[in-house]
Amino acid sequence: MKKLDDLIQIKYPVKRKFYLEWLRHSFANRLPRVTKMSEYFDWLNSIHADMNDDGSTQFDLAQKYYSTVGESRDYSLAIHHFRQAADQGHAKSQRQLAGMYARGEGVAQDYSQALRYYKMSADNNLKEAQCDLGLMYADGEGVDQNYAEAYRYFKLAA
Numbered sequence: 001m002k003k004l005d006d007l008i009q010i011k012y013p014v015k016r017k018f019y020l021e022w023l024r025h026s027f028a029n030r031l032p033r034v035t036k037m038s039e040y041f042d043w044l045n046s047i048h049a050d051m052n053d054d055g056s057t058q059f060d061l062a063q064k065y066y067s068t069v070g071e072s073r074d075y076s077l078a079i080h081h082f083r084q085a086a087d088q089g090h091a092k093s094q095r096q097l098a099g100m101y102a103r104g105e106g107v108a109q110d111y112s113q114a115l116r117y118y119k120m121s122a123d124n125n126l127k128e129a130q131c132d133l134g135l136m137y138a139d140g141e142g143v144d145q146n147y148a149e150a151y152r153y154f155k156l157a158a
Helices: 013-031 039-048 058-066 073-086 091-103 113-123 127-139 147-157
Strands: none
Touching: 058 073, 058 091, 073 091, 091 113, 091 127, 113 127, 127 147
16 A cells, blocks of 8 residues: 555645645545545545535536446445535536436436436536437437427527
8 A cells, every 4th residue: 555645746845745734634534545446435425525515526426436437336326426416506417317317327217307307407507408308308208209399408508
């Protein structure tokens, strides 16, 4: 296991020293002793659990659980963090959660939930979600096929 000093690569030694001291002071005994990626994510989770921001921290953590390969991938934790961020109004989290419901990743496939989260994200002006809604209405995927609604969402996304 490498020491923290070896893991942090900062170009200038003076800045490196101050950065390391800041880390030690800020996180005291909370610095990770990581042997698996899942332990690193648990550490990140403990650091970010108390943060009340715009949802981007929860989104970043959820992305790590969602996109990691192998034993550390955990859809249930990804959904948990995406949902927390979505409830805070984070548009990308709302879209990601909608996609997971639409595809049935980590949850039972549920087009009504997918539609709900896509609409929340589209209402927050995320162009990708507006396009996704247009596709749902154009293809009739989980909703009644409605070309007028599809056109409306495609126009919003343009």
